[in-house]
Every structure is written in structure tokens, then in C-alpha cells.
Amino acid sequence: MDGAAATMCPQLAVVGAGEAGSELVAMAEQVGARLAEAGAVLVCGGLGGVMEAACRGARRAGGSTVGLLPGTDRGAANRFVDVVIPTGLGEARNVLVVRSGEAVIAVGGGYGTLAEIALALKAGTPVVGIATWELARAGLAIDDVERVESAAEAVERALTLAGARPR
Amino acid sequence: MDGAAATMCPQLAVVGAGEAGSELVAMAEQVGARLAEAGAVLVCGGLGGVMEAACRGARRAGGSTVGLLPGTDRGAANRFVDVVIPTGLGEARNVLVVRSGEAVIAVGGGYGTLAEIALALKAGTPVVGIATWELARAGLAIDDVERVESAAEAVERALTLAGARPR
Amino acid sequence: MDGAAATMCPQLAVVGAGEAGSELVAMAEQVGARLAEAGAVLVCGGLGGVMEAACRGARRAGGSTVGLLPGTDRGAANRFVDVVIPTGLGEARNVLVVRSGEAVIAVGGGYGTLAEIALALKAGTPVVGIATWELARAGLAIDDVERVESAAEAVERALTLAGARPR
Amino acid sequence: MDGAAATMCPQLAVVGAGEAGSELVAMAEQVGARLAEAGAVLVCGGLGGVMEAACRGARRAGGSTVGLLPGTDRGAANRFVDVVIPTGLGEARNVLVVRSGEAVIAVGGGYGTLAEIALALKAGTPVVGIATWELARAGLAIDDVERVESAAEAVERALTLAGARPR
Numbered sequence: 159m160d161g162a163a164a165t166m167c168p169q170l171a172v173v174g175a176g177e178a179g180s181e182l183v184a185m186a187e188q189v190g191a192r193l194a195e196a197g198a199v200l201v202c203g204g205l206g207g208v209m210e211a212a213c214r215g216a217r218r219a220g221g222s223t224v225g226l227l228p229g230t231d232r233g234a235a236n237r238f239v240d241v242v243i244p245t246g247l248g249e250a251r252n253v254l255v256v257r258s259g260e261a262v263i264a265v266g267g268g269y270g271t272l273a274e275i276a277l278a279l280k281a282g283t284p285v286v287g288i289a290t291w292e293l294a295r296a297g298l299a300i301d302d303v304e305r306v307e308s309a310a311e312a313v314e315r316a317l318t319l320a321g322a323r324p325r
Numbered sequence: 326m327d328g329a330a331a332t333m334c335p336q337l338a339v340v341g342a343g344e345a346g347s348e349l350v351a352m353a354e355q356v357g358a359r360l361a362e363a364g365a366v367l368v369c370g371g372l373g374g375v376m377e378a379a380c381r382g383a384r385r386a387g388g389s390t391v392g393l394l395p396g397t398d399r400g401a402a403n404r405f406v407d408v409v410i411p412t413g414l415g416e417a418r419n420v421l422v423v424r425s426g427e428a429v430i431a432v433g434g435g436y437g438t439l440a441e442i443a444l445a446l447k448a449g450t451p452v453v454g455i456a457t458w459e460l461a462r463a464g465l466a467i468d469d470v471e472r473v474e475s476a477a478e479a480v481e482r483a484l485t486l487a488g489a490r491p492r
Numbered sequence: 493m494d495g496a497a498a499t500m501c502p503q504l505a506v507v508g509a510g511e512a513g514s515e516l517v518a519m520a521e522q523v524g525a526r527l528a529e530a531g532a533v534l535v536c537g538g539l540g541g542v543m544e545a546a547c548r549g550a551r552r553a554g555g556s557t558v559g560l561l562p563g564t565d566r567g568a569a570n571r572f573v574d575v576v577i578p579t580g581l582g583e584a585r586n587v588l589v590v591r592s593g594e595a596v597i598a599v600g601g602g603y604g605t606l607a608e609i610a611l612a613l614k615a616g617t618p619v620v621g622i623a624t625w626e627l628a629r630a631g632l633a634i635d636d637v638e639r640v641e642s643a644a645e646a647v648e649r650a651l652t653l654a655g656a657r658p659r
Numbered sequence: 660m661d662g663a664a665a666t667m668c669p670q671l672a673v674v675g676a677g678e679a680g681s682e683l684v685a686m687a688e689q690v691g692a693r694l695a696e697a698g699a700v701l702v703c704g705g706l707g708g709v710m711e712a713a714c715r716g717a718r719r720a721g722g723s724t725v726g727l728l729p730g731t732d733r734g735a736a737n738r739f740v741d742v743v744i745p746t747g748l749g750e751a752r753n754v755l756v757v758r759s760g761e762a763v764i765a766v767g768g769g770y771g772t773l774a775e776i777a778l779a780l781k782a783g784t785p786v787v788g789i790a791t792w793e794l795a796r797a798g799l800a801i802d803d804v805e806r807v808e809s810a811a812e813a814v815e816r817a818l819t820l821a822g823a824r825p826r
Contacts, residue, residue: 166402166404166406166407166409167407169399169408169409199407199408201408201410222408224391224408224410226410230424230448230749232427239333240333240334240366241336241366241368241389241391241408242333242336242425243368243391243393243410243421243424243425244424244425245421245424246420246421246424246748246749246750246751247421247584247587247747247748247749247751248587248731248747248748249587249611249614249615249747250581250584250587250588250747250748252587252611253413253581253582253583253584253586253587254410254412254413254414254584257397257410257411257412257413258409258410258411260399266629268614269610269611269613269614270610270614272606272610272627273607273610273611273614276603276604276606276607276610277583277586277603277607279603280583280602280603280604280607281397281583289629289630290629291627291628291629292627292628292629292631293606293625293626293627293628294625294626294627294628295600295623295624295625295626296623297626397582413581413582413583413584414580414581414582414584414751414754415564415580415581415754416580416754416778416781416782417580417581417748417751417754417755419754419778420748420749420750420751420753420754421751433796435781436777436778436780436781437777437781439773439777439794440774440777440778440781443770443771443773443774443777444750444753444770444774446770447750447769447770447771447774448750456796456797457796458794458795458796459794459795459796459798460773460792460793460794460795461792461793461794461795462767462790462791462792462793463790464793500736500740500741500743501741503742503743533741533742535742535744556742558725558742558744560744564758564782566761569667573667574667574668574700575670575700575702575723575725575742576667576670576759577702577725577727577744577755577758577759578758578759579755579758580754580755580758581755587747588744588746588747588748591731591744591745591746591747592743592744592745594733615731
């Protein structure tokens with residue numbers, strides 16, 4: 159009995175745009191809720207849109223949330239972030255979001271999200287995607303993103319893929 | 326009732342060397358415990374020595390801990406870290422430790438700790454020090470570190486100084 | 493007469509994979525040569541493949557090269573790099589490569605290159621691509637990359653687009 | 660004959676405050692000039708004060724200068740910087756300045772400079788200081804900074820110490 163938990167909670171990153179339509183927002187909120195129900199800590203970029211929706215879903219389901227902000231002002235975090243890391247690194251904080259997740263769930267997304275998907279795949283971190291970027295080179299689809307249709311599937315696949323990685 | 330806490334927990338950074346003697350370790354553990362009792366989240370560099378002792382103290386007192394690791398391997402975190410951010414930035418992660426604290430408590434420390442003290446003072450973040458670096462220039466003591474002797478004092482002063490900062 | 497040049501040289505970033513086939517390597521070398529002939533400084537990730545070929549081309553044409561390495565060992569730079577910045581930031585250095593170019597030229601590329609393209613587009617930096625990633629979302633091509641076929645075109649377009657940006 | 664120089668130029672970092680009195684400015688300018696005469700590339704934080712003076716000295720003596728800016732606006736560089744790296748990392752760019760030098764010369768300096776000295780010593784990079792910070796712990800001077808009185812001495816010692824390091 160030394161106060162350390164037997165095992166650390168799994169940490170999953172949720173990435174998506176800071177401005178998003180109502181469908182993606184609803185999806186992100188469900189992703190957050192499912193992650194919380196599974197006992198995972200949610201890590202994200204801490205701002206609005208998909209990030210805020212995911213945090214709100216996680217918090218309402220009793221989960222914990224971490225926001226890695228681009229700026230140095232902690233007040234920029236959405237109000238569902240528990241732990242605020244005001245990195246001050248600008249878009250370089252995207253690298254930290256990805257590194258902090260044992261798997262990444264991408265919900266829709268703009269160019270920042272595309273960068274996060276690419277950085278995750280470069281690092282060998284599993285990426286599960288809902289309505290997100292499709293990639294090709296020389297007319298040939300190149301896609302290591304696992305594509306799913308629902309929040310439940312996204313969280314289940316992400317947790318499975320995260321568990322499959324050597325720690 | 327929307328699931329968001331009324332107020333975010335205060336976050337304080339504890340900095341100190343990865344290898345430390347038993348006196349500093351005991352002091353750091355008490356600092357961690359006091360921070361947890363005050364309801365603050367402890368942020369640190371996530372490794373051994375002072376960092377591990379502070380996390381152990383916080384965790385045993387029921388608090389939450391965040392470790393910003395220099396490398397990309399989450400397994401390098403001490404086992405009292407709840408949220409692991411494997412930054413992969415090397416010593417540049419010291420900047421993030423400092424930015425994540427509303428005040429910084431320095432316990433002893435080597436050159437990494439000195440960098441963190443300097444970065445905090447540069448950013449205008451209050452620093453409370455126990456048995457830590459003394460600074461001078463041209464033979465003149467220049468010291469914006471608030472020096473205390475006990476863990477209780479350190480936490481009380483750090484929380485007060487953090488509260489005094491505009492958010 | 494104060495020793496400052498009247499105008500700073502334009503800086504362009506060349507991005508591409510650390511391992512590349514002979515066609516892309518030849519293309520990258522020509523890109524480097526054309527940049528040097530145009531008086532531009534070439535910034536890249538400092539490693540092999542497309543990066544080394546571009547540096548070799550630039551150097552042989554009398555130009556200057558900068559390598560922003562992921563690690564801290566300056567010896568990892570290819571031997572055609574003049575200024576070595578061993579960032580120690582891992583893939584987060586990709587953000588710096590992009591920020592250092594007034595425009596970005598992508599030659600082929602893997603997931604690291606995709607991240608750089610995405611980060612550049614996010615930041616509003618023009619991207620010119622040769623045989624590089626194609627992007628779509630929901631089956632719809634979304635492409636702000638200007639696609640060209642030759643090194644000469646790539647450099648001409650990149651310099652024009654860079655010049656069009658407010659400084 | 661392949662266009663690669665036989666040996667890369669030594670790179671030295673010059674650190675000091677962005678605002679400095681006329682004595683330190685004159686000293687920094689001489690340091691820059693001596694570095695240029697020795698064939699070294701000068702790396703610095705790219706802003707004013709000691710940084711600008713060192714760049715001016717280097718440029719007037721025909722040398723090359725690199726500025727690692729805290730922000731993303733290349734226009735913030737002083738006009739004697741040849742290669743501009745607008746890191747956008749804030750004070751975390753200090754880590755890169757230090758990593759880019761085979762030795763560090765500190766001229767005077769505020770808390771940013773103190774952080775750079777500490778980061779260099781942590782990394783095992785030699786530091787030569789002119790009128791800069793003095794360090795102690797528990798009343799005991801702890802000083803791995805090599806102290807000199809003149810620009811000529813500073814450059815000579817820094818080059819020697821840099822050369823003494825394994826590459």
C-alpha cells in the first residue's frame with residue numbers, strides 16, 4: 159500500500175478542428191463520454207469545437223481531461239479542461255497532443271488535425287478516424303487510418319489498438 | 326448544472342533535481358502532500374528524486390499529479406504520476422513545467438532547476454525556494470526567489486503568490 | 493554603409509523523405525540548385541534522402557543551407573549543411589522547418605512531409621508540391637498545394653508565392 | 660571535389676539581454692567581430708541589445724549570423740541576422756540557441772541569459788562569461804562558468820573549449 163495506483167489510466171488523444179458543425183460536435187461529445195466511461199484520460203488541444211465537445215462529454219461522464227494549449231494563457235482553455243498545459247509552442251503543441259495519446263481519435267478536422275494524423279502515423283501511434291482526411295499519393299490511396307462510423311466504435315478500436323502497443 | 330467545475334483547481338509546479346539527498350526528498354514529499362491537501366494539482370518533470378518524492382506525497386494525500394517528461398517514453402515517468410505528457414522535447418520541457426504552474430516551488434536543485442527558476446522569473450511567475458540557488462551579478466545579490474524553510478510555508482506562500490497574479 | 497545587407501536573402505524550405513528513390517533525389521538536387529541560383533537560402537530537416545539531395549544541389553551551385561535536426565547530435569546532419577541547428581525536439585522540429593521558409597517546396601514525401609505540408613497550410617505559408625500527397629475529405633479533393641512537374645517550375649512558383657506574402 | 664566544404668565552420672552561441680548598457684554592447688560587438696575573424700558562425704536569439712551588437716560586429720567583420728527568434732515574425736530579427744529561424748516557441752527557443760553552439764559566450768544578461776547558462780551547463784556545453792551571473796547554493800559558490808574580462812579572451816577560450824569537446 160503505497161498510494162500508487164496499480165495501473166496508470168490509459169490516455170487517448172482526441173483531435174479535430176476548433177470550429178466544427180453540429181454533427182461533428184455531437185460525435186466528439188459522444189467520443190469523450192465513451193472514453194470517460196472506459197476509464198481513459200482524454201488529452202486534446204484544449205480549445206473549442208471538437209476539443210471542447212469531447213471534453214464536455216468526458217467531464218459529464220465523470221472523466222478527466224487534459225488540454226495542451228498553443229498559447230501561454232491558461233484562460234484560453236475551454237471550461238471542461240481539468241489539467242491545463244499552456245505550452246506556448248504554437249502549432250508545435252500538436253506534436254505533444256499526439257505523443258500524449260496511446261492512440262489518437264480524429265473527428266473531422268482541418269489542417270491542424272491533418273498534421274496530427276500525420277505525426278501520429280510517423281510515430282507509429284494508431285489513428286482511428288471519423289469523417290476525417292483521406293490520403294493518396296500518385297493517385298494511390300495510402301491510408302493507415304482506421305475508419306469508423308460511430309463514437310462507440312472509435313473508442314473501442316482506439317483502446318484495443320492502444321493496448322496492442324508495447325509499453 | 327453542466328458538468329464543469331465552478332473553478333479550475335490551482336496548478337503548481339514543483340522543480341528539483343532527479344537525484345536528491347534524503348533531506349530534500351523528505352521536504353519534497355511534504356510539499357507534495359501540502360499541495361494535495363490544499364486542492365492543488367502538482368505539475369513536475371515526472372522523473373525521480375525531488376519530482377518523484379513530491380508526486381508520492383501528493384498522491385498519498387489524495388492529490389493529482391502531472392509529469393512532463395523530457396523523452397517520448399511514457400514508461401520513464403515515476404509511478405506516482407497520474408497524467409503523463411511524454412514531450413520528447415528534452416530540456417525544453419522545463420519551459421512547459423514552468424508555464425504549467427501558477428507558481429513554482431524549487432526544492433534544492435541542479436542546473437535544470439536553475440534553468441526553471443530563471444525561466445519562471447523571466448515570465449513573471451512567482452518562485453518560492455527551499456535550499457535552492459542563490460544568484461548575484463557583479464557581486465550584488467539579485468534575488469526574486471522568495472526563500473522559505475519549510476514545506477508548509479512553501480505551499481502557503483506559493484498559493485498566495487499564485488492567487489495574486491492576474492488570470 | 494553599416495555592414496547590413498540591403499535586403500535579407502529569401503529563405504525557402506524544402507521538405508521530403510529521408511529515404512527516396514533516384515528520381516525524387518534527382519528532382520530534389522535540381523530544386524536545391526535552382527534555389528541557390530536564385531539567391532535563396534535553403535532550409536530543411538538536415539538529414540538524408542530528399543534533404544541531402546537538395547542541400548547538395550544548393551551547395552554545388554554556391555548556395556547556403558540550413559539543417560534543423562530532430563536530435564541533439566550535430567554529426568547527424570548531411571555533409572552539405574552549412575548551419576546546423578540540432579533542435580532536440582524530435583518531429584516537433586518539422587514545425588520549425590516550415591516556420592523558417594517563406595514558402596515550402598515538397599518533393600515526394602512520407603508522413604513527416606505530410607505533417608509539414610499540413611502545418612504550412614495551417615499557417616498560411618504557400619506550398620508547392622512535386623509528386624507529393626493528395627488530400628481529400630468526404631470524397632472531396634481539398635488541395636491548397638500548388639502542383640508542379642519540374643524543379644524549375646517549383647522554385648519559380650515558390651519564390652513568386654513567397655514574394656506575394658506580406659513581410 | 661563534391662561541393663562539400665572539408666570541414667563545417669564552428670558555431671558559437673552568444674547570449675545576453677535584449678536591452679543592455681553601452682559597455683556591454685561594445686563588448687558584445689567585439690565578441691561578434693572576433694568570432695567572425697576566427698571563421699565561426701554566430702548563433703543567437705536574434706533580437707536587440709547584446710544579440711544585435713554581436714551580430715553587427717560579426718557582420719562588419721565579414722562573418723555569418725543566425726537568429727533563433729522567440730516569435731513567428733521574421734521581421735522581429737535585428738537587421739544583422741543572415742539566417743532567421745522564427746521558432747514560435749517563446750522562451751523555449753533559448754534551449755535551441757544553446758544546443759546550436761559548440762560553446763556559449765554570455766555577456767551580462769538577465770533571467771533569459773541565466774536560463775541559457777543553466778541549460779548549457781546541464782547539457783555539458785562549455786560556457787564563457789563576461790560580467791555575467793554568479794551562482795551559489797547553501798552559501799557555497801558553484802561556478803562552472805569560465806570567467807574572462809575581454810572579448811578576445813572570451814572568443815579564444817570558447818573556441819578552445821568547443822574544440823576540446825568530442826564531436
